[in-house]
Amino acid sequence: QVHLVESGGGSVQPGGSLLLSCETSGFSFSDFNMRWLRGGEWIASYTSGGGTLYADRVKCRLTITRANAKKTLYLQMNDLKPEDTCLYVCSNGSYLGQETQVTVSS
Numbered sequence: 001q002v003h004l005v006e007s008g009g010g011s012v013q014p015g016g017s018l019l020l021s022c023e024t025s026g027f028s029f030s031d032f033n034m035r036w037l038r039g040g041e042w043i044a045s046y047t048s049g050g051g052t053l054y055a056d057r058v059k060c061r062l063t064i065t066r067a068n069a070k071k072t073l074y075l076q077m078n079d080l081k082p083e084d085t086c087l088y089v090c091s092n093g094s095y096l097g098q099e100t101q102v103t104v105s106s
Contacts, residue, residue, distance in 0.1 A: 002026035002095045009088060009100030016080050016104070022073040022090030022097055029071040033093060036064060036075045038086040038102075044075065058084075080104045 008020040020036070035045040044064040045053045052064055063076040073090050080102070087099040 002092070004090050004092065004095055004097030006088065006090055006097045006100040009102045011103040011105065012080055013106050014081055014104055017076070017078045018080065018102060020075040020077065020088055020090075020100060020102075022075075024071045024073070024090075024092070027092060027095075029066075029092075030068040034064075034066060034073045035091050035093070036062075036073070036088060037091060037096075038084075038088045046073065077102070 003025045005023045006020060008018055010018060012018055031048055033045055033047045036043050043055045043058050044062055046064045046066045054062065061077065061079045065074045066072065077084065082104050084102060085104050086102060088102055089099045090097045
């Protein structure tokens with residue numbers, strides 16, 4: 001059974017940072033292109049081959065990484081802005097996780 005469980009969301013002030021994690025099980029993590037979405041829109045991908053892609057609106061502030069041995073995907077978010085407030089979810093392309101809320105507010 002496939003599971004993707006996000007964690008690390010929360011409330012921060014503008015300019016703050018958060019590290020989101022997506023722990024997975026039930027599929028061959030290292031063989032999949034993994035991605036983060038927010039509000040239903042793609043924001044970042046980390047391919048099985050080691051490449052990364054970002055949506056223009058988050059480039060330079062967000063960093064996607066993965067730890068294949070831990071079957072875990074990460075999203076480091078820096079210099080957070082109020083417009084980053086959203087539900088964040090990870091995906092392996094076929095399944096979505098449970099979402100984690102990020103709120104950026106002063």
